[in-house]
Amino acid sequence: MDTTQRTDQQRAADRRRRELLEAADRVVLRDGPQASMNAIAAEAGITKPILYRHFGDKGGLYAALATRHTDALLASLRAALDAPAERRERVEATLDTYLAAIEARPQVYRFLMHPAEGGQAGDQGFDVGKHSAPLLRRMGEELAQVIEERVDLGPGSQQLARVWGHGIVGMMHAAGDWWLGERPCSRAELVRSLADLLWGRLAAAGDKVGGPGF
Numbered sequence: 001m002d003t004t005q006r007t008d009q010q011r012a013a014d015r016r017r018r019e020l021l022e023a024a025d026r027v028v029l030r031d032g033p034q035a036s037m038n039a040i041a042a043e044a045g046i047t048k049p050i051l052y053r054h055f056g057d058k059g060g061l062y063a064a065l066a067t068r069h070t071d072a073l074l075a076s077l078r079a080a081l082d083a084p085a086e087r088r089e090r091v092e093a094t095l096d097t098y099l100a101a102i103e104a105r106p107q108v109y110r111f112l113m114h115p116a117e118g119g120q121a122g123d124q125g126f127d128v129g130k131h132s133a134p135l136l137r138r139m140g141e142e143l144a145q146v147i148e149e150r151v152d153l154g155p156g157s158q159q160l161a162r163v164w165g166h167g168i169v170g171m172m173h174a175a176g177d178w179w180l181g182e183r184p185c186s187r188a189e190l191v192r193s194l195a196d197l198l199w200g201r202l203a204a205a206g207d208k209v210g211g212p213g214f
Contacts, residue, residue, distance in 0.1 A: 017064075020044050020054055024065055025108075032107035033114050037061070066112055066135055073101050074142055081146060087214060091198060096191045098172050102180055103187065109180065113173075136173055140166035150214035152206045168198065 023044035028035045037058055041048045055061040080093040102109040113132045144165025147153075153160045171194065179190050207213045 017054055020046075020051065021064060021068055024061060025068075028065065028111045029105065029107050032110045035111055069108060069112060070135055070138060073098070074139065076101065077143075078146075081214075082212075087202065088195065088199065090214075091202060092191050092195045095172065095194050096187065099176050099179070099187050099190065102176050106180060113177070136169055137166075140169040143169055147214070148208075150208055150211045151202075152208045171197070 020040075024035070024040045027039045027043050031039060037048050037051060040061070041051045044051065051061070055064060076097050077094055080097045081090055083090055083093060085093065112135060141162070142165070144162040147164050148158055148161035151157075151161070153164075175190065175194060179185070179187075185193075205214075
């Protein structure tokens with residue numbers, strides 16, 4: 001098989017994989033944590049063995065969906081952090097971006113972060129509780145990198161940036177999960193309250209010399 005044939009086959013496989021992920025997305029938007037391999041295969045118009053052939057198992061499909069949505073969320077968060085605005089405004093915009101994302105697609109959020117309660121006969125759904133922690137860890141590391149590049153934290157800055165990154169992500173996740181379930185206040189009120197909690201140390205820290213600024 002020559003290089004052109006291999007390239008064409010890879011492109012076809014990549015396109016088919018995207019189509020299957022889009023079918024999975026439609027099921028997740030409809031069913032949330034109750035999304036199953038049976039339902040996704042039916043939505044895609046294929047059998048479950050073909051779905052397994054592309055993703056290996058339920059965990060493989062979950063990981064592919066998680067990467068797809070986490071990549072999009074991280075891109076949005078980076079855009080908020082890079083916006084031409086004062087630091088406090090960018091902090092609020094970043095918090096709001098996260099909350100707006102989970103508010104806009106609550107079923108996707110619940111699929112990614114909450115285990116299914118029960119499942120269909122013969123298909124127990126996705127063990128999403130097993131996989132959600134790595135998503136938060138990835139977000140924490142990404143934010144830690146941004147903080148270390150932009151904020152002068154003094155001695156031990158690398159470790160402190162990781163503490164801040166994971167702490168802020170944990171706060172956003174816990175507060176957002178509570179807010180999405182109970183809706184005790186408006187999104188804007190929650191954003192302001194969380195920003196107030198973060199602001200003291202963030203306001204005092206200077207920009208890192210040679211960095212892009214924060």
